[in-house]
Amino acid sequence: MPCLAQLASKVVVAAAATASSLFPSCQAQDAAQDLTQFVLPKTGASNGGNTFPGISLPLGMVKFGPDLYTGSDSYSGYQPSGNFIGFSLLHESGTGGAPKYGVVSQMPVPGTIQNPLVDLSVNRSKADEARLGYYKSSLFNGITVEMGATGRAGKYVYGFPESGGAANVVVDVSHVLSSYRGQGLGQNYLGGNIAVIPTDNGIRYEGSGSYNNGWNRAPKWTVHFCGYFDQPATFKTFLGTSATGTTLSEYSDAPSRNSTSRLGAVFTFDSTSVTSRVGVSFISSKQACSNVENEIPADTTLDTLEEDVKAAWTDGVLSKITTTDTSSTANLQLLYSSLYHLLLIPTNKTGENPLWSSTEPYYDDIFTFWDTFRSHTPLLHILQPTAYEELIRSLIDIWRFEGFMPDARSSFFNGATQGGSNADNVLADAYVKGVRGAVNWEDGFAAMLADAETVPPNNNDPRDTSSSTKEGRGALPDWIERGYITTKYGRSVSRAIEYALNDFSLHQVATGLGNSTAASKYLSRSRNWRNQWNANLTALNFTGFLGPRDTTGKFLPQDPLSCGGCYWGDYYYEALPMEYSFNAHHDMATLIAYSGGRAAFVARLEAMFTPGLSSGNAQFGHTLFNPGNEPSFATPYLFNFAGRQDLSVKYARGVARSYYAPTEAGLPGNSDAGAMESWLLWNMIGLYPLTGQATFLVASPWFADLTIDLGGGRKLVITAENLGDDSFYVQSLRVNGRPWDKAWVAWDDVFANGGTMDFVLGPDPADWATGDLPPSPASEA
Ligand SMILES: *[C@@H]1O[C@H](CO)[C@@H](O)[C@H](O)[C@H]1NC(C)=O
Ligand SMILES: *[C@@H]1O[C@H](CO)[C@@H](O)[C@H](O)[C@H]1NC(C)=O
Ligand SMILES: *[C@@H]1O[C@H](CO)[C@@H](O)[C@H](O)[C@H]1NC(C)=O
Ligand SMILES: *[C@@H]1O[C@H](CO)[C@@H](O)[C@H](O)[C@H]1NC(C)=O
Numbered sequence: 071m072p073c074l075a076q077l078a079s080k081v082v083v084a085a086a087a088t089a090s091s092l093f094p095s096c097q098a099q100d101a102a103q104d105l106t107q108f109v110l111p112k113t114g115a116s117n118g119g120n121t122f123p124g125i126s127l128p129l130g131m132v133k134f135g136p137d138l139y140t141g142s143d144s145y146s147g148y149q150p151s152g153n154f155i156g157f158s159l160l161h162e163s164g165t166g167g168a169p170k171y172g173v174v175s176q177m178p179v180p181g182t183i184q185n186p187l188v189d190l191s192v193n194r195s196k197a198d199e200a201r202l203g204y205y206k207s208s209l210f211n212g213i214t215v216e217m218g219a220t221g222r223a224g225k226y227v228y229g230f231p232e233s234g235g236a237a238n239v240v241v242d243v244s245h246v247l248s249s250y251r252g253q254g255l256g257q258n259y260l261g262g263n264i265a266v267i268p269t270d271n272g273i274r275y276e277g278s279g280s281y282n283n284g285w286n287r288a289p290k291w292t293v294h295f296c297g298y299f300d301q302p303a304t305f306k307t308f309l310g311t312s313a314t315g316t317t318l319s320e321y322s323d324a325p326s327r328n329s330t331s332r333l334g335a336v337f338t339f340d341s342t343s344v345t346s347r348v349g350v351s352f353i354s355s356k357q358a359c360s361n362v363e364n365e366i367p368a369d370t371t372l373d374t375l376e377e378d379v380k381a382a383w384t385d386g387v388l389s390k391i392t393t394t395d396t397s398s399t400a401n402l403q404l405l406y407s408s409l410y411h412l413l414l415i416p417t418n419k420t421g422e423n424p425l426w427s428s429t430e431p432y433y434d435d436i437f438t439f440w441d442t443f444r445s446h447t448p449l450l451h452i453l454q455p456t457a458y459e460e461l462i463r464s465l466i467d468i469w470r471f472e473g474f475m476p477d478a479r480s481s482f483f484n485g486a487t488q489g490g491s492n493a494d495n496v497l498a499d500a501y502v503k504g505v506r507g508a509v510n511w512e513d514g515f516a517a518m519l520a521d522a523e524t525v526p527p528n529n530n531d532p533r534d535t536s537s538s539t540k541e542g543r544g545a546l547p548d549w550i551e552r553g554y555i556t557t558k559y560g561r562s563v564s565r566a567i568e569y570a571l572n573d574f575s576l577h578q579v580a581t582g583l584g585n586s587t588a589a590s591k592y593l594s595r596s597r598n599w600r601n602q603w604n605a606n607l608t609a610l611n612f613t614g615f616l617g618p619r620d621t622t623g624k625f626l627p628q629d630p631l632s633c634g635g636c637y638w639g640d641y642y643y644e645a646l647p648m649e650y651s652f653n654a655h656h657d658m659a660t661l662i663a664y665s666g667g668r669a670a671f672v673a674r675l676e677a678m679f680t681p682g683l684s685s686g687n688a689q690f691g692h693t694l695f696n697p698g699n700e701p702s703f704a705t706p707y708l709f710n711f712a713g714r715q716d717l718s719v720k721y722a723r724g725v726a727r728s729y730y731a732p733t734e735a736g737l738p739g740n741s742d743a744g745a746m747e748s749w750l751l752w753n754m755i756g757l758y759p760l761t762g763q764a765t766f767l768v769a770s771p772w773f774a775d776l777t778i779d780l781g782g783g784r785k786l787v788i789t790a791e792n793l794g795d796d797s798f799y800v801q802s803l804r805v806n807g808r809p810w811d812k813a814w815v816a817w818d819d820v821f822a823n824g825g826t827m828d829f830v831l832g833p834d835p836a837d838w839a840t841g842d843l844p845p846s847p848a849s850e851a
């Protein structure tokens with residue numbers, strides 16, 4: 071990387087001067103900047119953000135951290151308060167709905183254990199210590215638990231108090247993260263086995279646990295484990311149906327049980343210092359043993375594990391975006407903590423898929439394309455092109471073996487799906503941006519055709535029994551026969567707008583494959599959102615919104631500022647009619663015309679950000695725009711389609727500054743598997759992607775310089791002259807050295823081969839973007 075401080079810009083030179091306090095010289099920074107210091111793993115872990123603060127490799131299968139009980143759902147295991155109930159190897163990050171995983175656990179307990187199934191939980195004596203690659207919990211009973219991890223194994227280091235009596239570790243195979251929401255989405259333990267095998271200098275246990283349900287109503291799945299302790303122990307296995315009915319027995323090989331009686335083992339040590347290494351696998355306990363033996367050989371220190379995790383993140387992820395502008399530590403913490411939480415899930419389970427054998431990669435824990443297709447997957451493409459291509463191949467392989475690509479997938483099971491079949495958008499985005507590699511695009515298009523033409527069997531989800539909530543497009547019969555979706559189906563309006571984009575995605579790939587019949591068919595279908603537009607609905611003096619139609623085709627009355635319950639059985643899921651009425655991003659010229667023309671469209675957009683305009687759904691905050699809600703993600707940038715790029719900068723930056731901070735409560739809502747963080751990262755970069763198109767809307771960057779490593783020696787270098795806290799409106803822009811007058815760039819301009827974008831910023835708006843508006847490919851000329 072060239073040292074950007076050498077660029078002839080006053081601001082950059084000033085920033086480099088600030089940097090010298092942190093880094094001895096620009097050269098030294100190039101060589102050895104420790105980017106991991108800016109990763110704060112607890113960012114977004116509380117206040118509903120639900121990020122996972124424990125230890126994980128990028129897209130790593132193991133996520134090692136604490137499980138806490140508070141009486142409400144612990145989605146990532148972590149809670150800032152409550153009692154520890156275990157320390158387990160599998161978790162999700164930034165999800166909602168109901169917890170998944172929290173399995174393969176150990177729990178240290180002092181003293182004599184009469185019954186391991188009574189409440190063994192204990193609170194903290196102080197806040198957990200979390201840094202990249204290391205986690206430590208201090209328990210109120212004086213025990214400390216330090217943790218380290220690799221991709222498929224973890225290491226526990228326990229410190230027991232001198233005066234606490236015996237030192238025990240309980241391995242409870244039946245331990246899961248429970249749900250307390252009363253929606254029938256709690257995980258169940260279905261059975262398992264555990265064998266305890268004394269070794270020359272310690273003791274080993276191995277076995278498996280099976281579970282079902284949880285977030286996606288999954289059927290039974292099994293995880294295998296293999297654990298080593300570093301010293302001999304006495305042990306007893308246990309099996310019990312309730313806290314009082316437990317028996318402790320001394321048999322080394324607790325036979326396989328299909329009963330839901332809780333199963334596990336208690337290990338008792340004659341020492342205050344105990345370590346354990348545990349591997350996991352979805353294939354066999356033998357593979358779990360080889361995972362831990364390969365990845366954490368005996369005597370591997372926590373320091374080594376921490377250094378390895380830091381190196382993996384630094385080399386593979388953090389170094390992909392660099393800056394010499396160190397004027398704001400908070401901005402650097404936001405940048406690198408967001409990159410971290412961007413890449414905790416999905417998980418790369420290649421080689422660990424128990425369902426079929428294939429030469430294709432396997433990715434799981436996809437939460438959820440309905441949240442991530444807008445800004446997360448386009449960023450994954452740029453920053454992790456290898457993983458991205460593997461993910462695409464994996465989606466197509468899931469279709470090969472199961473008939474549908476997932477909209478979400480966890481524990482090897484598709485589901486849920488909320489709106490459209492948004493894997494289609496992910497594939498189209500990859501296709502139009504040139505992803506070819508080992509992707510079989512004929513099969514890719516066939517998988518998209520399944521979404522577009524095959525009605526998925528109804529899974530009779532009690533939340534909406536009208537059609538499948540598992541995969542595919544349940545409301546297809548209406549969409550195909552009528553070109554809109556009636557209230558016969560749950561979420562009819564929000565599905566219609568997403569189905570339109572899904573069909574546009576088919577159009578894009580069909581065009582590329584030279585299938586002109588399919589290309590024109592799906593372009594035409596992509597315009598069918600227009601049939602869901604009720605030109606008579608009004609709110610706030612604006613006329614025309616997406617609206618519900620009954621089974622006779624008649625439009626129903628609808629308040630554009632209310633989505634009712636905003637849930638599975640309602641007309642709109644999770645966002646207001648007014649929010650969804652900005653979502654035809656492939657057909658913006660038509661949308662603007664339907665909204666009353668450019669001036670009315672700008673006024674309508676501004677209303678979204680005007681405090682105090684009331685919504686029927688008060689929980690969505692104090693503006694109609696909801697920063698924590700993905701259907702709103704592009705909204706602040708849409709001014710670019712109406713010749714007002716300055717307003718995109720004003721509102722998008724305002725949202726980022728008001729709602730994001732590098733703190734535990736620093737997200738505007740659920741991280742949604744890194745979707746929120748991806749929105750922020752694009753804001754910092756100064757661009758916003760339109761998934762399924764090669765277009766990026768131009769906003770305004772946060773750093774005096776930013777270098778994005780695109781792989782293969784290609785780089786996008788973005789500079790900002792005259793950047794300041796109050797100086798962020800674009801005055802002029804050069805792209806690849808040439809003056810630029812458009813509020814958008816295309817993939818080929820700056821990403822395909824790299825490029826430069828040089829902004830000059832100022833405190834006041836300037837009318838610089840006088841060139842062509844961004845493309846509107848589904849709109850008739
Ligand atoms: C933890 O629990 C103990 C015993 O109930 C209590 O005395 C202590 O105040 C609690 N500590 C915290 C930090 O909540
Ligand atoms: C447990 O159930 C599975 C089928 O669900 C069966 O294949 C297996 O043999 C059963 N194991 C025992 C020990 O009953
Ligand atoms: C995913 O996992 C497989 C198996 O471990 C590995 O070969 C592959 O390189 C991984 N992919 C990435 C992007 O790291
Ligand atoms: C073109 O797409 C249609 C679906 O609209 C499909 O049935 C057909 O097989 C495709 N043709 C080719 C040559 O792939």
Ligand SMILES: *[C@@H]1O[C@H](CO)[C@@H](O)[C@H](O)[C@H]1NC(C)=O
Binds near residue numbers: 603604
């Ligand atoms: C809108 O109102 C006009 C005038 O009452 C009526 O002719 C038209 O059918 C209505 N359109 C819709 C979509 O309800």
Ligand SMILES: *[C@@H]1O[C@H](CO)[C@@H](O)[C@H](O)[C@H]1NC(C)=O
Binds near residue numbers: 610611
């Ligand atoms: C709607 O228009 C009326 C009349 O021009 C005006 O008084 C009112 O303030 C407007 N309402 C909103 C929400 O803009």
